[in-house]
Amino acid sequence: MNIDLTEEELSFREEVRAFLKEKLPADLSRKTLNGLHMEKEDYVRWQKILHEQGWAAVNWPVEHGGTGWTPTQKYIWANECAVAGAPDVIPFGMKMVAPVIYTYGNEEQKQRFLPDILASNVWWCQGYSEPNAGSDLASLKTSAVRDGDHYVVNGTKTWTTLGHYADWIFCLVRTGGPDVKNQEAISFLLIDMNDPGISVSPIITLDGHREVNEVFFDNVRVPVENRIGEEGKGWTYAKVLLTHERTGIARVANSKQRLGQLKRLAAETADGAGSLLDNLAFAQKIVDVELELLALEYTELRALASVSTGKAPGPESSILKIKGTEVAQLIDELFVEAAGNYSMPFVKDQFAPGFDGEPVGPGTAANAAPRYFNNRKASIYGGSNEIQKNIICKAVLGL
Amino acid sequence: MNFSYSEEQQMLQDSVSKFIQQDYDFDTRRKITESPRGFSEENWNLFAELGWLMVPFSEGDGGLGGSATDLIVVMEEFGKGMLVEPFLATAVLGGGLIAECGNDSQKEELLAFIMGGELQLAFAFTEPESRYELNNVTVTAERRGDEFIVNGAKSVVLNGEAADKLLVAVRTSGEQRDRDGISLLLIDAEARGVRRRGYATVDGQRAAEISLDNVSVPAACLLGEEGKALPGIEKVIDRATLAICAEAVGAMAVTLAKTVEYTKTRKQFGVPISKFQALQHRMADMFIEVEQGRSILYMAAMQMDANGGVAQRAVSAAKSRIGAAARKVGQEAVQIHGGIGVTDELDVGHFFKRLTTFQFQFGSTDMHKLRFLNGESSAA
Numbered sequence: 001m002n003i004d005l006t007e008e009e010l011s012f013r014e015e016v017r018a019f020l021k022e023k024l025p026a027d028l029s030r031k032t033l034n035g036l037h038m039e040k041e042d043y044v045r046w047q048k049i050l051h052e053q054g055w056a057a058v059n060w061p062v063e064h065g066g067t068g069w070t071p072t073q074k075y076i077w078a079n080e081c082a083v084a085g086a087p088d089v090i091p092f093g094m095k096m097v098a099p100v101i102y103t104y105g106n107e108e109q110k111q112r113f114l115p116d117i118l119a120s121n122v123w124w125c126q127g128y129s130e131p132n133a134g135s136d137l138a139s140l141k142t143s144a145v146r147d148g149d150h151y152v153v154n155g156t157k158t159w160t161t162l163g164h165y166a167d168w169i170f171c172l173v174r175t176g177g178p179d180v181k182n183q184e185a186i187s188f189l190l191i192d193m194n195d196p197g198i199s200v201s202p203i204i205t206l207d208g209h210r211e212v213n214e215v216f217f218d219n220v221r222v223p224v225e226n227r228i229g230e231e232g233k234g235w236t237y238a239k240v241l242l243t244h245e246r247t248g249i250a251r252v253a254n255s256k257q258r259l260g261q262l263k264r265l266a267a268e269t270a271d272g273a274g275s276l277l278d279n280l281a282f283a284q285k286i287v288d289v290e291l292e293l294l295a296l297e298y299t300e301l302r303a304l305a306s307v308s309t310g311k312a313p314g315p316e317s318s319i320l321k322i323k324g325t326e327v328a329q330l331i332d333e334l335f336v337e338a339a340g341n342y343s344m345p346f347v348k349d350q351f352a353p354g355f356d357g358e359p360v361g362p363g364t365a366a367n368a369a370p371r372y373f374n375n376r377k378a379s380i381y382g383g384s385n386e387i388q389k390n391i392i393c394k395a396v397l398g399l
Numbered sequence: 400m401n402f403s404y405s406e407e408q409q410m411l412q413d414s415v416s417k418f419i420q421q422d423y424d425f426d427t428r429r430k431i432t433e434s435p436r437g438f439s440e441e442n443w444n445l446f447a448e449l450g451w452l453m454v455p456f457s458e459g460d461g462g463l464g465g466s467a468t469d470l471i472v473v474m475e476e477f478g479k480g481m482l483v484e485p486f487l488a489t490a491v492l493g494g495g496l497i498a499e500c501g502n503d504s505q506k507e508e509l510l511a512f513i514m515g516g517e518l519q520l521a522f523a524f525t526e527p528e529s530r531y532e533l534n535n536v537t538v539t540a541e542r543r544g545d546e547f548i549v550n551g552a553k554s555v556v557l558n559g560e561a562a563d564k565l566l567v568a569v570r571t572s573g574e575q576r577d578r579d580g581i582s583l584l585l586i587d588a589e590a591r592g593v594r595r596r597g598y599a600t601v602d603g604q605r606a607a608e609i610s611l612d613n614v615s616v617p618a619a620c621l622l623g624e625e626g627k628a629l630p631g632i633e634k635v636i637d638r639a640t641l642a643i644c645a646e647a648v649g650a651m652a653v654t655l656a657k658t659v660e661y662t663k664t665r666k667q668f669g670v671p672i673s674k675f676q677a678l679q680h681r682m683a684d685m686f687i688e689v690e691q692g693r694s695i696l697y698m699a700a701m702q703m704d705a706n707g708g709v710a711q712r713a714v715s716a717a718k719s720r721i722g723a724a725a726r727k728v729g730q731e732a733v734q735i736h737g738g739i740g741v742t743d744e745l746d747v748g749h750f751f752k753r754l755t756t757f758q759f760q761f762g763s764t765d766m767h768k769l770r771f772l773n774g775e776s777s778a779a
Contacts, residue, residue: 001401001402001403001404001468001697001700001701002400002401002701002705003400003701004400005400072400283772284768284769284772287719287768287771287772288768290771291695291716291719291720291768291771292691292720294695294698294716294720295691295692295694295695295698295720296691296694297694297698298694298695298697298698299690299691299694301400301402301694302402302694302697304400305400305401305402305403306402308400309401309403316690316694319686319687319690319691322687323687323691386680389679389680389683389684390676390679390683392683392686392687393679393680393682393683396686397659397679397682397683397686398659399659399662399663399673399674399679399682
């Protein structure tokens with residue numbers, strides 16, 4: 001057992017560091033490291049820089065413009081990006097729909113959609129959840145009824161993250177009748193957000209921001225050629241890809257970076273005669289998170305090592321989403337505690353671009369609570385942590 | 400990067416695992432714990448024959464290499480059977496101290512007998528008031544000519560009764576909690592003035608209260624430099640701590656597996672209780688604890704091997720996190736088993752006992768949490 005990097009991996013890390021140092025815009029890294037609100041343009045700017053370098057599609061196969069990196073290289077990349085404060089790559093095009101297209105799509109679909117995703121010319125959003133289909137996603141009701149060369153789509157999708165930026169949406173829709181088994185009644189459709197009959201309405205989350213939306217489909221006509229793969233197989237496609245790519249799902253590197261920030265903040269925050277870090281009750285909470293994160297880091301490395309040797313991810317990989325989100329949320333919560341009285345003010349504007357007034361509170365203290373509120377979503381999305389436990393029970397414990 | 404065991408480690412694991420599965424079932428263990436000596440001589444000789452007693456020692460000392468990873472391989476399998484033979488006391492602690500602090504002639508005189516299964520040892524370091532502080536030593540050793548005269552009491556000494564020789568942490572100078580002034584003496588267990596009161600521990604092991612009343616010990620039995628024993632003791636205790644962390648991970652894995660199996664056979668309300676989500680999620684949580692524990696164990700073992708056997712903070716990280724896991728897994732296993740879980744008859748309750756004593760052995764979960772915390776500030 002060892003966690004040593006090879007010579008090649010070490011020099012790859014140097015290359016990554018040099019790239020980030022030279023190409024990562026300072027304003028983007030400042031926003032990322034402080035958890036400030038990002039605009040559409042911010043994300044696109046960074047993704048285009050990555051595209052120029054040929055590093056936009058970390059997980060794609062080389063033939064479609066991916067990096068062809070090994071699992072260890074991807075791990076190094078994620079680590080260095082977190083340390084440097086590189087913005088997250090918006091996953092909907094790059095990580096979610098593209099793998100479905102290059103795995104199950106036809107040649108024409110690959111040529112039509114993949115280049116624009118790679119170059120970040122087109123913004124995608126995800127149409128999975130519905131008001132009455134959350135954890136029980138397969139019970140979704142949005143219908144697609146065949147009419148000649150088109151499907152006529154009716155229904156509502158919700159929790160559509162950054163749907164108001166999106167040019168296209170990929171949807172799971174019901175093409176089978178009520179007598180067809182759920183898992184065989186669902187198809188995978190790509191839909192142009194400019195099509196007549198689509199409307200988007202905002203959902204404001206606890207941090208006061210518009211991040212998610214409801215998307216309504218009212219007799220939207222979608223060409224049959226926009227269906228990926230076979231009719232009725234959509235559920236299978238979506239599911240295969242959900243379990244397929246787990247690298248980085250634990251966000252260990254981001255949490256490590258955040259925890260370091262929290263410790264520095266606590267050391268600078270006065271608490272009685274000393275600092276908050278001298279407060280044993282608070283310090284112990286930090287240690288608890290730190291130990292959990294340390295264990296999680298090695299759980300992720302174990303999963304990575306097993307994938308690197310060509311094996312399927314072991315049972316330890318099912319832990320990554322649960323523990324990764326729990327740790328991140330604990331850190332968010334400790335930032336609120338560290339902010340003390342300044343966890344209360346809610347002055348949205350002071351973190352927006354162009355604000356030139358007098359800020360309330362030190363640093364980004366006033367942003368701690370909104371960020372904590374917002375990130376309660378992490379243990380709910382992507383298959384809630386309870387659903388993840390069901391998966392452990394079924395797939396690992398055989399219950 | 401690689402988390403696989405080497406071929407030799409794999410073979411070692413297979414051989415210990417086979418022994419535990421075939422020759423160390425719960426009834427066998429019970430008979431052993433109830434025997435006068437509390438462990439099986441026959442097993443001990445077998446361990447020597449199979450070379451397992453050589454695992455903790457370096458090749459230079461005549462052992463198999465002595466890496467931390469080798470050690471956790473063996474200890475995890477031992478933990479799966481709640482093995483009570485005094486591997487930890489004799490080979491890891493006693494042998495470890497001799498290898499770490501002894502001079503060449505002491506090593507030559509003793510190590511081969513340990514590895515050959517002919518010598519039983521115990522490390523007497525805790526005292527009635529020391530709790531988990533290794534520097535808290537009141538047993539005195541006064542130099543008189545070619546001898547030390549030793550007085551005082553040691554408590555809860557693992558394998559204290561069966562040991563042929565005792566390694567005793569004594570104070571040769573300084574105050575009760577000084578780091579300097581602690582020495583290590585090798586004392587014949589039958590020497591005049593040594594009194595041992597042996598007993599069983601709640602988890603099926605054996606230990607003893609030991610009092611030393613004007614025991615005269617030849618100066619040649621001093622291990623290492625007079626007054627400078629603490630760093631060596633700390634290093635060996637850290638190694639032993641890592642060893643029981645591995646033992647606990649093994650015990651937790653079995654406890655979980657037994658709990659899962661039990662819920663599949665136990666029926667209530669007309670269905671196996673494994674169908675109840677209230678129980679399923681608790682078992683998923685137990686699984687997470689076991690795997691997080693295993694991860695942090697590997698981290699600590701790798702750190703120790705990478706840093707020449709020194710890995711204080713990493714060991715404390717592992718002990719603290721695995722201690723929390725052991726508490727949860729042990730308690731939940733009993734709860735999910737229901738009434739049968741609190742009986743002496745079933746093994747699950749005994750795993751719970753071992754997972755409980757583990758939490759307080761070589762420092763509690765909280766002590767190690769604080770040691771991890773303070774280790775950072777002293778490093779900074």
